[in-house]
Amino acid sequence: MRIKPKSPREALQPEPAPAPPQRSRHVRNPLVILINMVITLAVFGLAALGAALYFGKQKFEEAGPLQQEATVVISSGAGLSGITDRLAGKGVINDSMFDEWVFNLGIRFYKNATRLKAGEYAFAPGVSMQEIMTDLVEGKAVTHSVTIPEGWTTAQIIERVREHPILVGEITEVPVEGALLPETYTFARGTSRQEVLDQMKSAQEKLLSEIWERRTEGLPVGSPEELVVLASIVEKETALADERPRVAGVFVNRLNKNMRLQSDPTILYGLYGGEAWLKDRSAIKQSELKAENKYNTYQIDGLPPGPIGNPGRAAMEAVANPSRTQDLFFVADGTGGHIFAETYEQHQENVRKWRRIERERREAEKNQEAKPTTSN
Structure with a gap:
């Protein structure tokens, strides 16, 4: 077939663009559209979750708002939400929904929600949420002490134990004379007076048994x-x-x-x-x-x-x-x-x-x- 030569005017005209290919029937399928949307949302969701974890971890580990040392008493059975409220009320963590959310989530992320111990805790200025968690899990509570001088009678010991401002409860069983070991005993807030006396009695029994075994014939x-x-x-x-x-x-x-x-x-x-x-x-x-x-x-x-x-x-x-x-x-x-x-x-x-x-x-x-x- 003989091709007709173009005129100079026709030769200067651009060639028409090819028509776009016809859209595939698979692309127009609603199921494919749904899958594409799900994948896109998942990618954005993972990216958002990663960013939240990154910034949450930074928040969990950074210095907290506490300006001066504070003592916080965590009561037994307080629960994670109660502990969080107590810490926020004392200014150990910020009293904001975001910070409380980060603290709660961080505790649960490390699987420590049921491992937090009651007690009296002293927190240093700038303590981080992670350090707070560590103290509560390890039970690094403030300890108090009572010192019993050697030779004191049981009546003298009972009087000192009763007068101690941190010990709680009544003495239900008064030990016999000579049954207690004079020492310095440490305890956490909430310890009862009877528990301390029982500790003194147990220490005396153990020590006396050891000394008796190595006595001179x-x-x-x-x-x-x-x-x-x-x-x-x-x-x-x-x-x-x-x-x-x-x-x-x-x-x-x-x-x-x-x-x-x-x-x-x-x-x-x-x-x-x-x-x-x-x-x-x-x-x-x-x-x-x-x-x-x-x-x-x-x-x-x-x-x-x-x-x-x-x-x-x-x-x-x-x-x-x-x-x-x-x-x-x-x-x-x-x-x-x-x-x-x-x-x-x-x-x-x-x-x-x-x-x-x-x-x-x-x-x-x-x-x-x-x-x-x-x-x-």
Whole structure:
């Protein structure tokens, strides 16, 4: 076929664009449109979720709004929403829906919603939500303490425990004398008074069992309970740790020789019980010394019927492993300690020295009181 040549005008005209291809019937299918829309929404949704997780994680880990240290008490059974409200109310986290949502979601993301512990918590300025979660999960609560001095009677211990402002509840069971271990005990807010006393009793039972097992053979104490009785007397006789084994040695020597212990503190306990040291007392009176009571070791042979206080570890260790000396007597030396003697004659000389020291002190006190006061 012969092609007709174009005229110069026709040659300058652009060729017409080809017609668009006819749309496929599959593209126009409603199901395909729906699938495409679902995929698009899923992509946007995943992108939005990723962005939310990224910014949420940053918010969860960044420094919080707290400006100064705050203490927050989380009660038992508060639940995650209650804990969140409590933290927001104290300013530990921002009191906004977004921040509370981030905190709740973060706790659930780490699967800790049921692991948060009750207690009293101290939060530092700028604490992050993640640090708050860690403290609540690990139970890093504020701890309080009560200190029981060695040798205190159960009455003295009960009084201190009752007066403690953080402990709660009433004491339902008063332990017997000598059943508690003097120590410093720590506890969290909400702990009951009875729980602390039970802890002291358990600690004493455990320690006494250990000490009894490693005691020196041949001691004149036939049971752990008798060891506690003698240790309570040692505790009342000296406050110096390095003297306890020697004081224990004196009493062990006296028991082995069937000599009476002649310990002044036993007189007071026999007359006044555990309340003997709730008030300051002066020297024992002659009437008290002669008064009949079953604890008076000037009147009875051997050990009294029970402890006169709650001895500490050192006193019980001293009785279980006393110093090996021939000492049978001791008296105060005027410096807070004691001077020991093997014979009664030596002891009498030591007593005379002590009485001379006492006289000199009384005279010095009288002279001090008699000095005239000058006014400016």
